[in-house]
Amino acid sequence: MTVVAVDPLGVFSAPQAFAIEVGGDTSPPVVTVTPAPTFLVVGETSTIAVRVSDDAATTVESATISNGSTGTTPLTLVSTGTETYRALYTASTQGAFEITVVAIDGAGNRGTGKSLVRVPVAGDGIPPVAALCRAFVA
Numbered sequence: 001m002t003v004v005a006v007d008p009l010g011v012f013s014a015p016q017a018f019a020i021e022v023g024g025d026t027s028p029p030v031v032t033v034t035p036a037p038t039f040l041v042v043g044e045t046s047t048i049a050v051r052v053s054d055d056a057a058t059t060v061e062s063a064t065i066s067n068g069s070t071g072t073t074p075l076t077l078v079s080t081g082t083e084t085y086r087a088l089y090t091a092s093t094q095g096a097f098e099i100t101v102v103a104i105d106g107a108g109n110r111g112t113g114k115s116l117v118r119v120p121v122a123g124d125g126i127p128p129v130a131a132l133c134r135a136f137v138a
C-alpha cells in the first residue's frame with residue numbers, strides 16, 4: 001500500500017510504501033463422529049452422525065471406514081442440516097472398523113474426526129478377565 005499526505009496548502013508528501021499483512025484463517029474445522037450403536041452383530045446397521053464446525057464454511061473432503069483385513073471403503077454422507085451429516089454402516093464381517101471423516105475449510109485447513117464401530121467375534125461368550133495385582137512398591 002502506498003500513502004501520500006497533503007497539507008492545507010496543497011503540498012504533497014513523497015509516497016510512502018508499506019506492507020499490510022492480513023491474518024488468515026488458521027483454525028481447522030472440528031469434526032465429531034458418533035456412531036450408534038458402536039457394537040454390532042453381522043447384518044446390523046449403525047447410524048453414524050457427523051458434525052463439522054468451523055468459523056468459516058467447510059466441505060467434507062472424505063469419509064471412510066477401514067479395517068486391517070477389509071481395507072478402506074468410502075462412506076456416503078447425507079447432509080441432515082447445517083454442518084451435520086449422517087452415514088449408515090451395515091456390518092458385513094467381524095472386526096474393529098475405524099471411521100475417519102476429513103473436513104476442509106476455505107483457507108485449506110483440514111480437521112479430522114475418528115471413531116470406532118466393533119463387530120465382535122460370534123460365539124465368543126467368554127468375557128475378558130481383569131485381575132487385581134498387588135502394587136509394586138520400590
Ligand SMILES: [Ca+2]
Nearest residue numbers: 025027054105
Ligand atoms: Ca477455519
